[in-house]
Amino acid sequence: MGARLFTKPHLYFWISIPILLLYGFLNGDGTLSVYYYDTYFIIKNAYLVVILAIAFSIIGFWYWLMRKLNRKLVMWMTIIHVIITIDGIIVAFLLEHFFKDSDINSIMAIIVMLIFAVQVVFPLNLMLNFLKKSK
Template sequence: MKFFLTKSYKLFWVLIPLVFMYGLFNKEHSLMVNIHATYFVINHLDFAGLIVIFFGLFGLAYWLMDIFNKKLISWMTAYHVFISIFGLLILLVFYDEVENLEIDYAFKQTLILLMLITAGVTVAVQLLFPINLIVSFLRKKKH
């Protein structure tokens, strides 16, 4: 666990080719998000590319913090890393599957609501990332 907190950039960088390959193999699929009367259609390859960009930026920032010997706040790093990875991967892999399930309407709506909550939590936890970086840069030295 400590390795993932101190070298979290490696975890992001290992996932980049895997997410990109998933997007390449599922490029004919798309996500459809309905917000009131507006449908947003996002290709899996485009969404995977967006995740790859975010993972690359996160990995770069965590790597730079390691190079400059800045100590990050461990609980913020843990929440950010795990929720970012699992939240984005859950949305990438399972959202389309939930949309295409042939199940009870109420249960399907519950699953879609869980996906939206997952998306909301994943977006909200991204605020921890700049806060963690700013606080770490304002600190004097690595302990």
């Protein structure tokens, strides 16, 4: 039953876009700040959600295209990519919103690095699909 929820991963990304944009415009003055050792990354929420919306629409397009071409992606890779990407971003925004005064930067850095690292899974899943079908 759980895997059936991920047969249309493009919908997860596309449904997330208006939610992200709404959050970003309502909290446009806020910033997401992450620091790792001596490197600080600070970006305004309004800019971040636009970048994420563009990325989510591209990722959603590729998932949609694979479905339209009847290409079967590796399910566990799809599940990991969708959950860590979308839920990681939600957790990062919630932590930044509710714990502004707390020292959560190490947790934020781990979440952001995990989100970036899992993005390798998506193109790998696409490549494995095309290599498998070409044999």
